[in-house]
Amino acid sequence: QVQLVESGGGSVQAGGSLILSCAFFGYFGNRQCMAWFRQAPGKEREGVASIDGNGRTTYSDSVKGRFTISQDNAKNTLYLQMNSLKPEDTAMYYCAADPRWWALLQENEYKYWGQGTQVTVSS
Numbered sequence: 401q402v403q404l405v406e407s408g409g410g411s412v413q414a415g416g417s418l419i420l421s422c423a424f425f426g427y428f429g430n431r432q433c434m435a436w437f438r439q440a441p442g443k444e445r446e447g448v449a450s451i452d453g454n455g456r457t458t459y460s461d462s463v464k465g466r467f468t469i470s471q472d473n474a475k476n477t478l479y480l481q482m483n484s485l486k487p488e489d490t491a492m493y494y495c496a497a498d499p500r501w502w503a504l505l506q507e508n509e510y511k512y513w514g515q516g517t518q519v520t521v522s523s
Contacts, residue, residue, distance in 0.1 A: 402426040402512045404495045409517030416485050416521070422478040422495030422514055431501040434471060435510060436480045438491035438519075445494070447505030449480065458505050463489075485521045492516040 408420040420436070431453025439445040449469035450458045457469055468481040478495055496510035503509035 404514035406514045406517040411520045420480040428499045434497045437494045440491040453501030
């Protein structure tokens with residue numbers, strides 16, 4: 401019933417910018433929380449940023465000041481603006497959502513997941 405579809409991934413040189421989008425379909429809560437996670441080869445999936453039902457945002461220390469999470473509920477879309485990209489940002493990026501109004505930026509907190517979009521940053 402609920403579907404999340406990421407897009408916008410690609411290849412970029414270090415220092416560049418990229419915008420990821422996540423279109424969400426189906427109703428799963430009035431004040432749902434949403435988030436972006438990423439997973440690099442050989443590493444565990446880690447939280448990048450989240451936005452709760454009141455619009456409050458949380459960021460991983462590694463991306464704070466460089467990435468911005470936002471959403472447009474009228475367009476049913478979640479965004480991740482990524483600036484000053486580094487090679488260590490290279491990963492598969494996943495959109496996630498949960499019907500609760502707030503959740504910890506942890507993988508097991510989110511019920512719904514997208515298929516992922518690849519981001520590759522070259523030095």
